[in-house]
Amino acid sequence: MNLTPRFSLRTGPRIKEITVTPIAVVDPPLLNAAGLHAPYALRTIVELVTDDGISGISEIPGNSDIDAALEASKPLLIGRDVFQLSEIRQVLVDHFGKDTAAQRGDAPWDQRKMVHIFSSIEVACLDIIGKVTGRPVVDLLGGKMRDRVPFSAYLFYKYEGAGGKLAFDIDPNAQGWAAARQASALNPAEIVAQAQAMCAEFGFQSIKLKGGVFEPRQEVDAMFALYEAFGPNVPLRVDPNALWKVETAIQYGREMEPILEYLEDPVRGQAAMAEVRKAIKTPLATNMCTTSFEDIPTSIAIGSEDIILSDHHFWGGLRSSMTLSGICETFGRGLSMHSNSHLGISLAAMVHLGAALPQVPYALDTHYPWQSDEVIVGGRFTFEEGSVLVPQEPGLGVELDRDALAALHQNYLECGLKKRDDEPEMQKKQPGWKFQAVRW
Ligand SMILES: O=C([O-])C(=O)C[C@H](O)[C@@H](O)C(=O)[O-]
Numbered sequence: 001m002n003l004t005p006r007f008s009l010r011t012g013p014r015i016k017e018i019t020v021t022p023i024a025v026v027d028p029p030l031l032n033a034a035g036l037h038a039p040y041a042l043r044t045i046v047e048l049v050t051d052d053g054i055s056g057i058s059e060i061p062g063n064s065d066i067d068a069a070l071e072a073s074k075p076l077l078i079g080r081d082v083f084q085l086s087e088i089r090q091v092l093v094d095h096f097g098k099d100t101a102a103q104r105g106d107a108p109w110d111q112r113k114m115v116h117i118f119s120s121i122e123v124a125c126l127d128i129i130g131k132v133t134g135r136p137v138v139d140l141l142g143g144k145m146r147d148r149v150p151f152s153a154y155l156f157y158k159y160e161g162a163g164g165k166l167a168f169d170i171d172p173n174a175q176g177w178a179a180a181r182q183a184s185a186l187n188p189a190e191i192v193a194q195a196q197a198m199c200a201e202f203g204f205q206s207i208k209l210k211g212g213v214f215e216p217r218q219e220v221d222a223m224f225a226l227y228e229a230f231g232p233n234v235p236l237r238v239d240p241n242a243l244w245k246v247e248t249a250i251q252y253g254r255e256m257e258p259i260l261e262y263l264e265d266p267v268r269g270q271a272a273m274a275e276v277r278k279a280i281k282t283p284l285a286t287n288m289c290t291t292s293f294e295d296i297p298t299s300i301a302i303g304s305e306d307i308i309l310s311d312h313h314f315w316g317g318l319r320s321s322m323t324l325s326g327i328c329e330t331f332g333r334g335l336s337m338h339s340n341s342h343l344g345i346s347l348a349a350m351v352h353l354g355a356a357l358p359q360v361p362y363a364l365d366t367h368y369p370w371q372s373d374e375v376i377v378g379g380r381f382t383f384e385e386g387s388v389l390v391p392q393e394p395g396l397g398v399e400l401d402r403d404a405l406a407a408l409h410q411n412y413l414e415c416g417l418k419k420r421d422d423e424p425e426m427q428k429k430q431p432g433w434k435f436q437a438v439r440w
């Protein structure tokens with residue numbers, strides 16, 4: 001019998017070029033537990049081009065260390081078949097080692113390297129595989145369970161200002177949501193006004209407030225003000241990003257039981273989350289305590305949350321996120337999606353994943369309304385009644401706008417930011433302000 005060696009069967013397109021482009025996109029002065037958003041949010045755009053000239057793209061949070069690691073991974077990746085995603089992952093793990101839980105850091109966002117690198121390469125490869133096979137990425141993840149993916153309004157306390165070069169200034173000619181996006185929101189009434197403007201523009205049918213900014217009483221009052229304004233049919237969530245003490249979370253968690261869909265990361269760490277979860281009826285969600293596959297055994301053993309807010313940038317890509325969805329199904333966890341300031345390539349990937357998930361019981365998070373820049377051809381995605389239509393074109397269904405990419409890269413060069421750090425930005429407004437992992 002003539003057994004053909006396995007490797008000769010690998011006929012897929014091979015990676016010929018990898019381009020890593022850091023960009024800076026205008027971001028308003030949004031407040032959070034870690035401080036204040038800088039006038040620009042950093043993203044990195046990755047493009048792979050195959051030996052037969054097919055391009056695949058992806059977007060990840062910007063961080064110069066991760067960009068450098070991506071540059072260093074080029075010799076490991078050039079020449080590889082884009083279909084061999086498990087092999088690509090293994091080669092990267094062998095070279096960089098596995099991320100550790102400690103590398104995630106205390107901030108609301110994740111600082112691990114491998115997950116970001118693999119996410120960027122995997123999504124770009126899936127974009128190429130989709131183009132080669134003529135199928136949208138959702139079909140490579142198991143197929144489309146829905147035609148549109150629902151997102152939630154994502155409210156922020158904020159200072160007045162538009163971000164970018166305007167930083168804390170405002171454009172007096174702005175209208176509608178563009179005007180609301182630059183308005184201040186520092187008390188419950190202004191948060192309600194922000195929610196009304198955002199929901200009117202995008203049609204969102206669920207609302208999340210980024211908390212951990214003010215003393216809890218004020219944030220809880222804002223949630224009751226939202227409930228009063230929107231009524232019982234609009235699901236509400238609040239996310240103090242783990243800044244509350246256990247007793248604070250239990251006290252306010254109980255008070256908000258009648259009005260919350262879920263309470264997101266009230267306290268820090270799986271053990272504290274499990275304690276709060278036993279004491280209140282509202283489901284708990286997390287993108288901070290159960291953030292990797294290594295965290296799952298303890299999550300299940302002690303019951304730290306009801307809902308995991310996955311993020312393909314932090315869980316190592318779209319296929320890992322589908323694996324996570326299977327684990328959630330097995331162990332009775334809900335699954336939804338976390339976000340960070342992002343553009344349309346990330347949104348497209350989130351929408352394909354959201355369309356492939358067996359269940360989407362909770363509208364997903366997105367920061368997209370806060371961004372005004374775009375890096376894809378054809379401009380920005382639109383939302384209908386808070387949902388985004390799943391692209392039907394092969395691959396991700398979005399194409400790089402090379403002029404926009406060049407302009408946003410120029411922003412990156414000029415703004416001088418290299419990685420996200422909200423503490424020094426906050427100190428510009430409140431000298432001496434310090435991040436505290438647990439505050440109230
Ligand atoms: O749900 C979350 O924790 C986030 O969305 C984390 C983000 O970093 C958020 O706090 C932000 O953009 O300031």
Ligand SMILES: [Mg+2]
Pocket residue numbers: 108239241264265286287288338
């Ligand atoms: Mg969160």
